[in-house]
Amino acid sequence: MAQTETGIRKKLNAALQPEWLQIENESDRHSGPPGRESHFKITLVSEGFAGLLPVKRHQKIYALLADELAGPVHALALHLYTPQEWLARGEQRPDSPNCKGGGK
Amino acid sequence: MSNTLDTIKEQISSNPVLLYMKGTPQMPQCGFSAQAVQALMSCGQKFAFVNILEHPDIRAELPKFANWPTFPQLWLKGELVGGCDIILDLQQQGELQAMVQDAAGSQA
Numbered sequence: 138m139a140q141t142e143t144g145i146r147k148k149l150n151a152a153l154q155p156e157w158l159q160i161e162n163e164s165d166r167h168s169g170p171p172g173r174e175s176h177f178k179i180t181l182v183s184e185g186f187a188g189l190l191p192v193k194r195h196q197k198i199y200a201l202l203a204d205e206l207a208g209p210v211h212a213l214a215l216h217l218y219t220p221q222e223w224l225a226r227g228e229q230r231p232d233s234p235n236c237k238g239g240g241k
Numbered sequence: 242m243s244n245t246l247d248t249i250k251e252q253i254s255s256n257p258v259l260l261y262m263k264g265t266p267q268m269p270q271c272g273f274s275a276q277a278v279q280a281l282m283s284c285g286q287k288f289a290f291v292n293i294l295e296h297p298d299i300r301a302e303l304p305k306f307a308n309w310p311t312f313p314q315l316w317l318k319g320e321l322v323g324g325c326d327i328i329l330d331l332q333q334q335g336e337l338q339a340m341v342q343d344a345a346g347s348q349a
Contacts (some may be wrong), residue, residue: 144328149290182290191320191323191327191330191331192309192322192323192327194326195309195323195326195327196308197307199308199309199310200308203310204310206310212273212311213310213312214273214325214326215326216326222258231326231329231330232261233272233273234272234273234276234325236271236272236276237264237269237270237275238270
């Protein structure tokens, strides 16, 4: 159960020592059979993002999770902040949209 | 395959505001593409788009070229800006419009 999620958590913790890490499985909001691990929302707060443009932060995560993305994971919603930015946002991440059924 | 890569490079270099998406701006086929298109349209500039559902070769090749695995992807002046999350963040921070305007203006 939730094997992919556990693997993601392990890799992110090891590489980025996050101050805050939340992984939400949003797969049920997209088309496919139940119990999938295809869509995740990751909210991660780490000092390691300081001085990096958003695109670089995302690419860092994509590189770390390349195996998962080549396998069961279809999409990641990423919300990546430094501790300062996270505090300034009131420790809130935005919501994700629901799937419109395309792309399968 | 190199043909597809040439097509991508040509699209990116000749369209200063370019969105790779699932579906069309009128009929997005994915919630993330829909949000990205909405944010982009709110900038009031013309933009080009490629529906990757109709171009499986681009869908397969672009992620490797861009070091970005998913769609949508917004490209401004030949550079990847990011996907849906980044586009919406930029919009919220009030930076998106200026960036898109700047890119659109560079066309001439």
